[in-house]
Amino acid sequence: MYKSFYKTGIAEIPFGGDRLNKVLLELLDKNIKKGYEFKSKYTQSFDLRPDVINYDPVFVNVLKEFSIPDVIKKHTLKDMSLFHVQVRIVKNENSYMDWHRDTYYNQKGELIGKSPHGVKIIYYPQFKDGEKDRLLYLLGSNRIIFPNNAYDNQLFNILAVKKVKTSNKKAILFDINGLHAVCPEKNKDTSIRLIYSFLSPQQIVDDHSNDMLHMSTMKMYESI
Numbered sequence: 001m002y003k004s005f006y007k008t009g010i011a012e013i014p015f016g017g018d019r020l021n022k023v024l025l026e027l028l029d030k031n032i033k034k035g036y037e038f039k040s041k042y043t044q045s046f047d048l049r050p051d052v053i054n055y056d057p058v059f060v061n062v063l064k065e066f067s068i069p070d071v072i073k074k075h076t077l078k079d080m081s082l083f084h085v086q087v088r089i090v091k092n093e094n095s096y097m098d099w100h101r102d103t104y105y106n107q108k109g110e111l112i113g114k115s116p117h118g119v120k121i122i123y124y125p126q127f128k129d130g131e132k133d134r135l136l137y138l139l140g141s142n143r144i145i146f147p148n149n150a151y152d153n154q155l156f157n158i159l160a161v162k163k164v165k166t167s168n169k170k171a172i173l174f175d176i177n178g179l180h181a182v183c184p185e186k187n188k189d190t191s192i193r194l195i196y197s198f199l200s201p202q203q204i205v206d207d208h209s210n211d212m213l214h215m216s217t218m219k220m221y222e223s224i
């Protein structure tokens with residue numbers, strides 16, 4: 001498992017369930033519990049606030065049901081903890097996030113994102129409207145890092161792209177150092193995804209010890 005994950009930077013893992021889909025579909029339909037709302041983070045993208053883990057127990061239970069701590073360890077061989085959970089709605093036909101790495105150095109040598117980088121799990125449920133394209137990932141780009149991101153365009157000439165589609169049986173676990181892009185919505189559709197972000201426990205404490213939500217998310221995860 002870890003050899004394949006190292007090679008490509010991405011794995012499909014068992015995930016999902018009727019209860020989870022029911023809650024996500026209600027959110028997509030704007031049937032939202034009192035005290036919660038969707039707020040815009042990027043253009044055409046809206047995150048459930050103020051939090052996800054207290055919105056419904058299913059967002060924690062699904063981590064237990066699919067033994068996510070074990071799954072992450074088997075793929076990465078690293079000790080990772082959870083610090084952020086997001087339910088995100090994306091609108092519009094234009095991609096809100098073109099090709100990027102979540103962690104990189106820009107042309108001035110400045111760090112963007114978390115160092116060292118972590119991993120994410122994203123679940124893209126499939127509802128009645130059928131299978132849809134959701135994310136593109138450049139296989140192996142997680143292992144090829146230039147001093148800054150100016151050379152990344154060359155990688156599209158040599159590496160293959162994996163297209164991630166909606167599924168009710170699996171999620172993706174991926175190395176956020178690899179190049180990835182969000183698939184544009186077609187026909188002015190609106191879509192929903194559930195995102196779990198992982199880092200080492202040390203980094204979470206160093207960077208987020210004054211953020212109650214991140215710390216309680218980690219505590220919850222450590223007790224699974």
Ligand SMILES: [Fe+2]
Binds near residue numbers: 097101102176180
């Ligand atoms: Fe990203």
